[in-house]
Amino acid sequence: MIGRGHPWLSLAPALCVIAVLFGGGLVLGLAGSFGMGRGDAGLDAWIAVLSEGRVWRSLGLSLWIAFASTALSCVIGLGAALLLRRRFPGQGMARLLFQINLTIPHAVGALGILWLLSQSGFLARLSAGAGLIDGPAGFPALTQDRFAIGIIAHYVWKEVPFIGLILLANMQSLGDDPESAARSLGASPFGAMRLVLLPLLRPALIRAGAIVFAFSFGAWEVPVLLGQSAPTALPVLAWQRFTDPDLAARPEAMAIAMLIGLVSAVLIRAAFARRE
Amino acid sequence: MTRLTLNDLHLRHPGAERAALDALSLEVADGEMLALLGPSGCGKTTALRVIAGLIAPDAGEVRFDGTSVLHLPPERREAVLVFQSGQLFAHMDVTANVGFGLRMQRRPKREIAMRVAEALEQVQLERLGHRRPHELSGGQRQRVALARALVLKPGLLLLDEPLSSLDAHLRGEMRALIGRLQRETGITTLVVTHDQEEAAVLGDRVALMLGGRIHQIGTGAALWNRPADLEVARFFGGCNFIPGRSSEGVFDCALGRLALPEAAPEGEGCLTLRPEAIEPGEGENAVTLRVIETRFEGLLTRITAEGSGLRLEALMRAGAARGATPGQDIRWRLPREALWVLPGV
Numbered sequence: 001m002i003g004r005g006h007p008w009l010s011l012a013p014a015l016c017v018i019a020v021l022f023g024g025g026l027v028l029g030l031a032g033s034f035g036m037g038r039g040d041a042g043l044d045a046w047i048a049v050l051s052e053g054r055v056w057r058s059l060g061l062s063l064w065i066a067f068a069s070t071a072l073s074c075v076i077g078l079g080a081a082l083l084l085r086r087r088f089p090g091q092g093m094a095r096l097l098f099q100i101n102l103t104i105p106h107a108v109g110a111l112g113i114l115w116l117l118s119q120s121g122f123l124a125r126l127s128a129g130a131g132l133i134d135g136p137a138g139f140p141a142l143t144q145d146r147f148a149i150g151i152i153a154h155y156v157w158k159e160v161p162f163i164g165l166i167l168l169a170n171m172q173s174l175g176d177d178p179e180s181a182a183r184s185l186g187a188s189p190f191g192a193m194r195l196v197l198l199p200l201l202r203p204a205l206i207r208a209g210a211i212v213f214a215f216s217f218g219a220w221e222v223p224v225l226l227g228q229s230a231p232t233a234l235p236v237l238a239w240q241r242f243t244d245p246d247l248a249a250r251p252e253a254m255a256i257a258m259l260i261g262l263v264s265a266v267l268i269r270a271a272f273a274r275r276e
Numbered sequence: 277m278t279r280l281t282l283n284d285l286h287l288r289h290p291g292a293e294r295a296a297l298d299a300l301s302l303e304v305a306d307g308e309m310l311a312l313l314g315p316s317g318c319g320k321t322t323a324l325r326v327i328a329g330l331i332a333p334d335a336g337e338v339r340f341d342g343t344s345v346l347h348l349p350p351e352r353r354e355a356v357l358v359f360q361s362g363q364l365f366a367h368m369d370v371t372a373n374v375g376f377g378l379r380m381q382r383r384p385k386r387e388i389a390m391r392v393a394e395a396l397e398q399v400q401l402e403r404l405g406h407r408r409p410h411e412l413s414g415g416q417r418q419r420v421a422l423a424r425a426l427v428l429k430p431g432l433l434l435l436d437e438p439l440s441s442l443d444a445h446l447r448g449e450m451r452a453l454i455g456r457l458q459r460e461t462g463i464t465t466l467v468v469t470h471d472q473e474e475a476a477v478l479g480d481r482v483a484l485m486l487g488g489r490i491h492q493i494g495t496g497a498a499l500w501n502r503p504a505d506l507e508v509a510r511f512f513g514g515c516n517f518i519p520g521r522s523s524e525g526v527f528d529c530a531l532g533r534l535a536l537p538e539a540a541p542e543g544e545g546c547l548t549l550r551p552e553a554i555e556p557g558e559g560e561n562a563v564t565l566r567v568i569e570t571r572f573e574g575l576l577t578r579i580t581a582e583g584s585g586l587r588l589e590a591l592m593r594a595g596a597a598r599g600a601t602p603g604q605d606i607r608w609r610l611p612r613e614a615l616w617v618l619p620g621v
Contacts, residue, residue: 177359177361178363178365180325180328180359180363181357181359181365182376183330183351184328184350184355184356185351185356185376185377185425186351186377186380186381186428187376187380188349188351189349195376196365200365200366200367
């Protein structure tokens with residue numbers, strides 16, 4: 001019966017999956033980063049990775065992508081959720097349209113961004129056609145660019161509905177009463193939102209933001225499609241080392257992957273610790 | 277303090293079949309504590325929210341001291357609503373919760389600290405200022421919510437079922453506290469409840485609301501013993517309704533001629549009396565009935581008896597009910613002062 005017995009017993013099936021699939025992968029990855037299974041176990045891969053300037057530049061780029069994507073997604077997602085919770089004609093349709101791109105795979109979305117924002121894309125041609133620029137080549141580089149604008153645009157486009165959906169669900173469970181109580185005590189609509197609603201939404205926003213951060217920091221398919229060739233995002237670098245014909249590069253790929261996991265975990269932990 | 281007037285309020289929630297407020301009119305005097313009583317879904321809470329400015333009515337007027345406040349937003353109405361669940365802000369401690377309204381008024385920090393301490397003392401929570409809402413019991417949370425409202429010294433205090441989430445012991449304590457604070461502060465208070473006993477104890481007057489409108493206003497005893505219509509009588513547990521005619525202080529019905537109390541309405545109507553008012557034995561207004569059924573209900577026993585085609589129910593203590601067994605004829609006295617006529621029913 002659900003809910004009866006020791007909680008650990010009830011959690012056991014889920015914990016087994018996590019322990020075997022994720023924990024196992026993590027242990028194997030960590031072992032691989034130390035060169036285990038190759039006969040010459042040691043810290044060589046870690047030393048090589050940490051002393052390589054390219055890795056640090058990639059780390060910086062990945063952090064920029066993850067921070068910018070998370071911050072923009074949170075701000076826009078929050079704004080959208082605040083608008084969509086109000087009753088208005090066509091609210092159902094607006095919510096549906098808002099959520100619809102959750103179903104679109106990242107790779108497809110990235111190709112869409114490429115088609116839309118690249119210098120040979122729709123906006124470039126439209127601008128040229130309207131006489132705003134001399135030709136499509138005059139359109140600013142928004143994909144494969146040094147500021148990773150295309151990548152960030154993709155993550156924001158994809159994650160805003162995710163954040164919005166989590167916040168809408170949270171607001172639905174909170175109801176209007178906290179804000180109504182604040183209004184009755186003398187707070188203006190903005191004051192009630194700032195002093196009562198937003199602090200109550202903060203835990204959900206941090207959790208959702210942590211998921212967005214972890215994903216945008218660790219995923220490689222979007223940076224591969226929309227990113228520049230050097231420096232690449234850190235996950236792309238790990239993927240390149242992992243698929244390198246020289247098998248000696250594998251431990252470095254594992255070390256970079258572990259580094260991604262470690263940095264992500266530390267930053268997310270810090271965000272939760274600040275909340276507490 | 278504020279005199280509250282509700283004038284012909286109408287409100288229908290979007291998509292709802294029935295109106296939540298249907299020609300609701302009510303007057304609460306300056307410094308009075310009025311209990312708005314009614315079953316779940318009768319529109320009591322909606323009425324409070326309209327008064328607080330959280331919902332706009334479709335039509336009608338809300339006046340404070342004779343001046344319409346419908347154009348004012350909630351924060352400018354000087355009416356504070358205490359929610360059923362307390363609605364303490366979970367991210368603030370007790371002190372910050374109680375001081376929230378004063379902070380909105382941009383009072384100096386020193387004044388806020390002083391008034392918060394006073395308010396917490398009033399509700400006997402002076403040592404719990406540092407606690408978060410989740411560290412408080414249900415009763416403590418309600419007291420904090422009350423302190424948070426009282427600290428603002430509002431013109432009108434609106435209490436939405438303030439005792440419904442508390443157990444029986446805490447209810448008594450909280451009821452006494454609300455009564456004491458209202459007497460001390462003299463704040464005009466409208467308290468919403470579905471509990472008849474609570475309404476009678478808390479309110480200087482009780483207004484019974486059914487289907488979005490007020491059916492009767494008066495003292496608890498008046499509503500209980502002198503219902504204005506059949507619905508009011510039924511709400512208060514009335515179950516004995518005898519058709520007949522009232523004239524010159526007597527009521528002629530199938531049970532015979534029954535003496536009525538003074539000022540009983542005259543004409544065709546329905547005689548009503550509460551089941552616990554019936555007494556066993558002889559005397560004025562004694563009638564013979566046959567016991568149909570007895571049902572044990574804890575402290576009291578419910579006895580159903582029939583006579584002259586009429587069925588009456590009585591609630592009696594174990595001693596008085598002992599003689600009543602199904603099939604047996606009994607004599608019941610229907611005390612004159614417990615009878616009331618509902619004219620035109």
